[in-house]
Amino acid sequence: MTASGPDQGVVLSGTGGIWRVRRDDGVTVEASLRGRVKKSNSGKRADGSLRRDTISAAANTLKLTVGDRVLLEQEGDDASAIAEILPRRSQLARRNPGGGHGERIVAANVDQVVVVFAAANPEPHPRMLDRFLVIAEANELSARIVINKVELVGGAEAARARWMDYERAGYTMHYTSVKERRGLEALHLALAGVVSVLTGPSGVGKSSLLNAIFPGLDLRVGEISESVNKGRHTTVGGFLHPLPGAEGGYVADTPGLREVGMWALSPAELDQCFPELRPFLDGCRFADCRHSVEPGCAVREAVANGDVSKARYESFIKLREELEGVKPSR
Secondary structure (H helix, E strand, O other), rough: OOOOEEEEEEEEEEEOEEEEEEEEEOOOEEEEEEEEEEOOOOOOOOOOOOOOOOHOOOOOOOOOOOOEEEEEEEOOOOOOEEEEEEEOOOOOEOOOOOOOEEEEEEEEEOOEEEEEOOOOOOOOHHHHHHHHHHHHHOOEEEEEEEEEEEHHOHHHHHHHHOOOOHHHHOOEEEEEEOOEEOHHHHHHHHOOOOOEEEEEOOOHHHHHHHHHOOOOOOOOOEEEEOOOOOEEEOOOOOEEOOOOOOOOOOEEEOOOOOOOOOOOOOOHHHHHOOOOHHHOOOOOOOOOOOOOOOOOHHHHHHHHHOOOHHHHHHHHHHHHHHHOOOOOOO
């Protein structure tokens, strides 16, 4: 067996022993995962700085995932092997589903999280959207929101009225319709040249959006179940798709998530994951204010004055109770 110098590449997909890796020269190869892969420090970014403790406190070992940059070594004439997982500059992680403990890395080296919800069919649940946004914020990743299928509610302006709280919170919003080809160009520009994770509930049209914006991806599209009005799962695993065009970039198309867990997030840090609350946190009388019943709470005063959305504040309270193990108030 001969070996040449290592090449670098990006993991596109795979599981177990065989992974698809796109080398830096643009060639995609299949590579086996060596039994003793060198593991970088999962608690550090590529620049050596530490990630937030609430997210990085987990493993001493690093499991390979889509988006990881790796070193490849050639074994024989055609076979490649992953010899080392390079340090991550960022990652998107969530708690294992079903209430289990442990970290699940959705994708590595991510620049932004793009959360897709449907304006209707399936009916959107803002508090689920809040969970996705909290996970992005806790991973220190920027997030933008796509409201798809706006033709079902009378167009973008009608949809915008329902989601204005998120614009006020500072999130970039996209209102799209694949059927009417609305908002696709702006979303194309937002995805080009960066690594994005596309996430959201099943059935909201994530794969359809990517197919419309980037012809040739040919992602499988499922149908909305009329009986339960919930999307069937169509994507069975995480895939990192190289985007066509001179700008490049990648999109991680992840399975629809019906249950989203806020893995390892401290209740005391949840308020930092709501951007509209941050300007008021230093104004609270108590440094450990829960923003619930404490006197002198600047957050509750901001809600009363209309500076913070009441609905978003109530979502924050329920998520904090969940993190504290308290039965949520109705």
